[in-house]
Amino acid sequence: MEKLINEFSIGLFFWQLVLFIGLVLLLRKFAWKPILDAVEKRESGIEDALKSAENAKLEMQNLQADNQKLLKEARAEREEMLKEARDMKNKMIEDAKAEASETATKLIEQAQASIQSEKKAAIADLKSQVANLSVEIAEKVVRTELSNKDKQLQLVETMLGEKSLN
Amino acid sequence: MHNVMSLKTICLLFVFVTSLSFSQESMHLEEIAPEVEGKQDVKTEIKEYINHHLLDSYDFSLTSYTTDSGEHKYIGFPLPVILWDNGLKVFSSSKFHHGESVAEVDGNHYALHHNKIYKTDAAGTITLDEHHHATNKKPLDFSITKNVFTIFLVGLLMFFMFSGMAKKYKKGNMPKGIGRFLEPIILYIRDDIALPNIGKKHYKRYMPYLLTVFFFVWIINLLGLTPLGVNVTNNIAVTLALALITYVLTTFTANKNYWGHIFWMPGVPVPMKIILAPIELLGTIIKPFSLMIRLYANITAGHIVLMSIIGLMFIFKNWLGSSLSFGLAFALSLLELLVAALQAYIFTMLSALYFGSAVEEHHDDH
Secondary structure, eight states: OHHHHHHOOHHHHHHHHHHHHHHHHHHIIIIIHHHHHHHHHHHHHHHHHHHHHHHHHHHHHHHHHHHHHHHHHHHHHHHHHHHHHHHHHHHHHHHHHHHHHHHHHHHHHHHHHHHHHHHHHHHHHHHHHHHHHHHHHHHHHHHHHTTSHHHHHHHHHHHHHHHHHO | OHHHHHHHHHHHHHHHHHHHHHHHHHHHHHHHGGGSOHHHHHHHHHHHHHHHHHSOOSEEEEEEEEOTTSOEEEEEEEOEEEEESSSEEEEEGGGGTTTTSOEEETTEEEEEETTEEEEEOTTOOOOBOTTSOBOSOOOEEOOOOHHHHHHHHHHHHHHHHHHHHHHHHHHOSSOOTTHHHHHHHHHHIIIIIIHHHHOTTTHHHHHHHHHHHHHHHHHHHHHTTSTTOOOSTTSHHHHHHHHHHHHHHHHHHOOHHHHHHHHSOTTSOHHHHHHHHHHHHHHHHHHHHHHHHHHHHHHHHHHHHHHHHHHHHHHHOSHHHHHHHHHHHHHHHHHHHHHHHHHHHHHHHHHHHHHHHHHOOOOTTO
């Protein structure tokens, strides 16, 4: 210990202190600060690059998912449209069918009605003609027959008998 | 992969340089070996050499040798001596002639005794007391010694190295050149030392200090293993200065919670609080004190052991023992390389830990 104290040099201590403090201050300004800043800048740059790459990847994935979604939607829409068209077609056919059958029944009904009325008219015509004919016949018959009395009576009787048959 | 490669290259480089250092030191020892007679003298010589190596010096000498005429020659250059003795005195350390002569400045005389400057008379008389301590007056010494010169050199090197590295980032975001090797270390200190110990909120404030202290201690520890023969971190003055900065930073950036834990420990009965307060207060000083001692002792011990084993080569003086101790020294120097980085890591780690406790937010769970 005594040797240590004996060997201790104040001059060396002084110079070491002065030099070292000066060295720390100088190096801080001219070396450590620029070096550490540059290193930090580089590290943050790398980190940013990695982050942006990750972001780009995510965006890419999102984009792909979007595309997929759009495609799906388009497909669904097409399907929908096709379905609608099919439905419309079916409906139209149905409607047309219904309308056609309706018209047909109407026409048939009309035809039936007109047939009925024609028939009625024809029957009425026939009846009147038959009546006229029968009157004319009766007239002729009466003219010929009614020349004698007996025949007149006989005629009346047959005619009556016929009438009841009708 | 690239970083691993450059790390390997640098490790290899240091191994190479370290082995060079042995050869230089060995040369020096061999030069002086013939001077002394007998093994005992070689031992004292080695011991003195180690002691001398561990001490600071007033000139930057790489090695020395003795000429045939018995004259000591030193390879290196002198450094300025700065003294405060009733006014500033600045002169070259060459005036001491490596402690062999008395330097005379403005009518004052100074002499070296055990690597310390004392004020003497013109003849350079050093008076000793009964404990063999010099009683001469010691002037305030702010000399640029070998260690001071080295720390300035390291400071300059670090400044150019890291500001150059910072400039490269302006051109592009990637590290270039030496930055490829240094950036992972900087990131390691940030992510594995500062962030987990201090926390995300405050760590930025302490980063300049942690980075500077790590690289400073590491580089200076490694320099201690080179043939330059400098050992800065085995001076307690250097480690004290570093530990003091850690202590001051911890103390002056501490929040209320930190002081609360020291003076009025929550969650313990009142008498315990009174007992704990001085212990905790002492703890704040012991923590940086342990930092100081740990770094100093580890590096000093490493140097002493390494140099002793190198010295063994000259005591054995036979092919078996010397080569064995060379192998041992080689393995040990590899260990010292690890210790150099490890001590820098531990110093930084513990500093971060202390800063972390100073800025820790209040928790209700205790």
